[in-house]
Amino acid sequence: MLEVEDLRLSFGGVLAVDGLSFGVGAGEIVSVIGPNGAGKTSAFNCVTGFYKPTAGRIRIDGADVTGRRPSLIAARGVSRTFQNLRVFGEMSVLDNVRAGTHLWLRQRVVDALLHTPRYRRSEREGTEEANKWLDFVGLRGDRAGLVRNLPYGEQRRVEIARALARRPKLLLLDEPAAGLNHGEKAELLDLIRRIRDLGIAIALIEHDMGLVMEVSDRVVVLNFGREIADGPPEQVRGDPAVIEAYLGRDADEAEVEAAREEVGGARGE
Amino acid sequence: MSDTVQDPPVKPVKGRGPTFVTRFLESRHLGWAGLAIGLLAPFVIATPYAMDVMTSAVVFVMLAVGLNIVVGYCGLLDLGYAAFFAVGAYTSGVLSTELKIPLLATVPAVIVVTVLAGVIIGGPTLRLRSDYLAIVTLGFGEIIRITANNLSITGGPSGIYGIPGLFGDATSSQVVFYYAVLLIVAVAVLLAARLGRSRLGRAWRFVREDEDAAEAMGINTYKVKLAAYIAGAVWGGLAGVLFAAQLSAISPASFTFLQSALVLMAVVLGGMGSTPGVVLGAIVISLLPEVLRGLADYRFFAFGVLLIIVMIARPQGLWPHRSRER
Numbered sequence: 001m002l003e004v005e006d007l008r009l010s011f012g013g014v015l016a017v018d019g020l021s022f023g024v025g026a027g028e029i030v031s032v033i034g035p036n037g038a039g040k041t042s043a044f045n046c047v048t049g050f051y052k053p054t055a056g057r058i059r060i061d062g063a064d065v066t067g068r069r070p071s072l073i074a075a076r077g078v079s080r081t082f083q084n085l086r087v088f089g090e091m092s093v094l095d096n097v098r099a100g101t102h103l104w105l106r107q108r109v110v111d112a113l114l115h116t117p118r119y120r121r122s123e124r125e126g127t128e129e130a131n132k133w134l135d136f137v138g139l140r141g142d143r144a145g146l147v148r149n150l151p152y153g154e155q156r157r158v159e160i161a162r163a164l165a166r167r168p169k170l171l172l173l174d175e176p177a178a179g180l181n182h183g184e185k186a187e188l189l190d191l192i193r194r195i196r197d198l199g200i201a202i203a204l205i206e207h208d209m210g211l212v213m214e215v216s217d218r219v220v221v222l223n224f225g226r227e228i229a230d231g232p233p234e235q236v237r238g239d240p241a242v243i244e245a246y247l248g249r250d251a252d253e254a255e256v257e258a259a260r261e262e263v264g265g266a267r268g269e
Numbered sequence: 270m271s272d273t274v275q276d277p278p279v280k281p282v283k284g285r286g287p288t289f290v291t292r293f294l295e296s297r298h299l300g301w302a303g304l305a306i307g308l309l310a311p312f313v314i315a316t317p318y319a320m321d322v323m324t325s326a327v328v329f330v331m332l333a334v335g336l337n338i339v340v341g342y343c344g345l346l347d348l349g350y351a352a353f354f355a356v357g358a359y360t361s362g363v364l365s366t367e368l369k370i371p372l373l374a375t376v377p378a379v380i381v382v383t384v385l386a387g388v389i390i391g392g393p394t395l396r397l398r399s400d401y402l403a404i405v406t407l408g409f410g411e412i413i414r415i416t417a418n419n420l421s422i423t424g425g426p427s428g429i430y431g432i433p434g435l436f437g438d439a440t441s442s443q444v445v446f447y448y449a450v451l452l453i454v455a456v457a458v459l460l461a462a463r464l465g466r467s468r469l470g471r472a473w474r475f476v477r478e479d480e481d482a483a484e485a486m487g488i489n490t491y492k493v494k495l496a497a498y499i500a501g502a503v504w505g506g507l508a509g510v511l512f513a514a515q516l517s518a519i520s521p522a523s524f525t526f527l528q529s530a531l532v533l534m535a536v537v538l539g540g541m542g543s544t545p546g547v548v549l550g551a552i553v554i555s556l557l558p559e560v561l562r563g564l565a566d567y568r569f570f571a572f573g574v575l576l577i578i579v580m581i582a583r584p585q586g587l588w589p590h591r592s593r594e595r
Binding site: 050070071074075079080088098099111112 | 460463464466467468469470471472474475478479481482483484485486487488489490
């Protein structure tokens, strides 16, 4: 599905991503974790075309998309959400989700100018699709109203619904749990699983270890732009390199223990 | 608000129903009401002066609706919109006087030339964002005007005169011409509004709201912006044809930065992205100086003060766009 090979990205002299390789298979949930500044979001931005990688290859379904426009990569079946919520604030909730239908909605300019049957049909189809995905993410709130009038957690749902309306094969979620309360996180966990059950592969950046360990098939750990671990959650959880990355080298026993607690937090929840 | 995980799925909340006033303001019949006002106006006053002012106002509506596609829908600040107005007016003026054909026959050529102008001006500039784009369009507006001022085919500073009417006869009555312009502009307003509610129109608004998020949804923002620019160019160019038909003479003095600024003012005053707002804004901007004529020398002073008052009292415009769906 997605293959990232020896990805490098530098801003001036700073290497944000330094030789990262990982893959996401069809229908798989892969989490990318790591301390702040480890290069997780930079890697996502390279995959989705927002940054042009300095070196390396990105393939989607075998096709090389390295350095292509984000819209072209989206056309290949990749959809994403953003770390700091990028909804179209001054537009209605339904319109926000309709953005996802842009790529597959068959409607020409002539249809819109003349209001042909095809126009009406495609508009109805777009609205139905938007409502379907809003039902799917369980949005509570006024769908006809402006999205900025919704509470934060609901706006996050709208963003995910928008990404799903694209009908993607691969969905990249960048810190979807940030700013959500306990109950909302539980719902998110359920939502991620239901998305996977639709056959959509998911790449997830997340700091909430409970969520990551619970939901992932595989976890990739980054530090300083390098991959330091890649494996199933149980394996990564006990990896000394991972614990060290989260804590630093000179940690004493008690701190290592505390970090183990944090990384292994999934068990508690 | 969602500590209730176990609860059964919550039904979507419907907002309070719109009030009578909002329902009326968003009614589909409103456009017909506006057209009826336009159709009935000559029965109220039909002096040659009034007809002239009203025809200019309707042409100005077309300009404002065209610029609204660029600025209101797509959020691209264009300070040189008069360039397309000029391209349309000159193309039809030159063709009709050289080939001795009625102005309406030049419309296909005008569309082709304005599309080209949109691509040539938009192509290199649309990679820029906001302020930079505004400056560059300002420059292009001046380039077009100064070019027209210096070419011999455009008649230099004195321009082109003796342009035939829309149907080839320069002598058709003012009222007939007014009705022709009104109907053409009504169709143009309708088509612009339809564009705004289409897949492409939504894409324009997505670009205005957040370019990166729009790209992530597969919208090629460059192409979509260019489409907005071209649509704006065509609307502006066709307004130029009507302008040439009305005055039967055009010169570079008609296509100054002030003209661009006035059209932009109509869009902002009426409410960016709102079709009824922009139509109203254009009518206010074009008629207000005439209404204030009684103030003689203080006319434009009063005009300026009134605009400032409106913008302070209603920064969102006289009739803002509502994104709420019915």
